[in-house]
Amino acid sequence: MQIESTSAENEWKVWLTSDELDHLAEHAKERSPKHYATTLLGGRVGLRAGEIAAMRYDHLRDEDGHYRLRVPEESGKDTTGTGGKARDAWVPSDAERELLRIRFELDAKDDEPLLGVKQRRVRQMVGELGDELAEKTGNPDWSRLSSHDLRRYYAQTLLVRQDINPHVVMTVGGWSSLDALTPYLTRPTDEQIRDEMVSAGWD
Numbered sequence: 001m002q003i004e005s006t007s008a009e010n011e012w013k014v015w016l017t018s019d020e021l022d023h024l025a026e027h028a029k030e031r032s033p034k035h036y037a038t039t040l041l042g043g044r045v046g047l048r049a050g051e052i053a054a055m056r057y058d059h060l061r062d063e064d065g066h067y068r069l070r071v072p073e074e075s076g077k078d079t080t081g082t083g084g085k086a087r088d089a090w091v092p093s094d095a096e097r098e099l100l101r102i103r104f105e106l107d108a109k110d111d112e113p114l115l116g117v118k119q120r121r122v123r124q125m126v127g128e129l130g131d132e133l134a135e136k137t138g139n140p141d142w143s144r145l146s147s148h149d150l151r152r153y154y155a156q157t158l159l160v161r162q163d164i165n166p167h168v169v170m171t172v173g174g175w176s177s178l179d180a181l182t183p184y185l186t187r188p189t190d191e192q193i194r195d196e197m198v199s200a201g202w203d
Contacts, residue, residue, distance in 0.1 A: 002190060003141050014141065014149040016043075017190045018161070021153050024145075027136070028129055033102045034115050035125050042126070042150025044095040045069060046158075046173045049122040049147040057103045058110040060091065067091040071174065090172045123147045155184040160192070 002015040016024070021043050028035040041047045041055060051071050059070045069089040091099075099114070108114050115122070123146065130145030155173060158164045159181060166181050175181055188196075197203060 001139070001141050002187075003144060012144040012146075013152065014145050015156065015187065015190070016149065016153045018157065021150075024129060024133065027133055031129065031132070033105045034117065035129060037099060037102045037115060038122055038125050038147070039129070039150065040095050040098055042147055043153050045089050045091050046151055046154035047071070047089065048151060048174075049126075050119040052122045052147070053113065053115065053117055053119045055114050056111060057099070057108065057114055060096065060099070067093060067096040085174065085176075087171065087174045089174075126150065152184070155181065156187060156189060159184050160187075160189055 001017065001020055004013040004015065005011075006013060021039075025036065025039045025043065028039040038052055041052045042049075047055065047069075054072070055069070059072070061068055061070070067090075069091050071087050071089055103110075103114060106114065106116075108116070117125075126145060126147040126149075130142045133145075134140050134142035151173075155169065155175075158169045158173075159166060166178055166185065169175070169181060170178065
């Protein structure tokens, strides 16, 4: 986990490793279906907090055995202006199976928001998970976790860990320009830092 301060007081950027995202998801799964769905939709699908709150199961569709999630214009974000922007987010098949299971567990209707919560509650749930993991692990950095850090993990994983074409990431993630992706492209992962320092004999 890497921590980066911001210009705002008491606000941080948290850069998670893959193992830490898995740890978070496992804890969220034990916590509640809604906490777990929030983690999946943020960390694996790349949704913003408002998009998570608005997500309905009938937004999911199967295209040739691969799943897409339609983010409607009214809940999507257009970073070039003030309006909304629709997009089709990519959903890994294992995440889709978990979301289907959660849909039945919550007895949610397909045409209603899956979680039945507001954007503020989505952010609160991520904060709760972070505070609980800080206490559980003894690592206070977990308490700085925000919902945007899940999307941050998503972007860094696709761009750096998986080396996916930035234009593809822009399209599925809802970024309006390559400049918006630069912070994720230029930030080395914990794994890269470790490998570079060890290969340099600086261990």
